[in-house]
Amino acid sequence: MKARYYEVDLSVNENVMKLAEWINRSFDIHILINNAGLGGTKKFTEATPDYINTILQVNVMATSLMTHQLLPNLLKQPKAYILNVSSMAAFSPIGFKTVYPASKTFIHSFSRGLHEELKDTNVFVSVVNPGAMKTNTDVCKRIEKQGLLGKLTLLDPDNVASYSIRQLFKKDSVIMVNPISWLVMKIVPIWIKLPLMTQAIKREIEA
Template identity: 35%
Template structure:
């Protein structure tokens, strides 16, 4: 029987929620973290009934550093060892940088970068001490390129990718792995939160959160460092390596231009 525990941030919907099903199916105990306690409780009840696993709900706003330290302390007090950390929580923001709300931009950096870094800092040492487990950081295909009209979001995901690759190298030779998931446009609440209805980016076909999570889980279990679901996304991330950066930036601008 699996005795490992996974902590998933942003677990109330989208990719985080879909990943919870995969871990529960493999009999992991789960710690579900998000701001929406009602959604978390509904998911927890479903997972307990369907998969007979232990599920803890932690309704916290992890863009707040104090909330993260509180979460870590609760894990310690409850004698819970986090074997796998899924840093899924994050959001984007669409619009010209000079026009977007600076509070939203800085809040995005706090959640997408600072919170992910702090959670990794707090839980990775225990994984290494026990010599098992891993971290799955949700980045994006945006991590591979600059993103006009979503400048800060793309930059935060570039951090996540670089950070994940570096950590994966540092833990090489142990039984701990670090992976970066880099999906393309996906059917989650992300587009609505980012106000992407104004952009041409989400006019095309979107991947389902379930299909992204399935690939992510399979590749993470294999220890793959960079996980890019979908053939088109794989092709894109390889192609841009051979194009001038100016050309890549102009292409992204045209794709993300307002309708």
């Protein structure tokens, strides 16, 4: 089996469309995983327009356009899957992140709506909501600066990936990788978790 790659900047809509065109021209698509995403920790007053635009373009527009452009291909297959990667951040706004949680709330809502729309077709749509992941040393150090909350929620990417794929094939429409974090997010009221999470991110900035 050969692995093909296509390196591109997904913050440019034209690039996303060209990538989708190449995929549709070259392959029959059975699984689409929209995993590309950008975070960012910054005071909103210090964010540049490019910073804001790039997060929204990659997290919101690229996911929406790739899904839209590849869906006809997926619908032609006997059985097909879409997995969108959201975040635990989708369930609470967070100060000093602001744009990122909002973009992930979009992904969660978009995925749930599309799942319902396509439930009588051959395409199954799921969304996974992981927490912070140990993707590299810098990320680990940055998250750990948030204090105990950050350390407790760090996840291993390999474990997240394998669990997500298993649950996708089991047709789990909302995949929660860390049930403890999910329970806390559900139970704790917004007026408590919003300042707590914002303070954790503020510690990260100040560190």
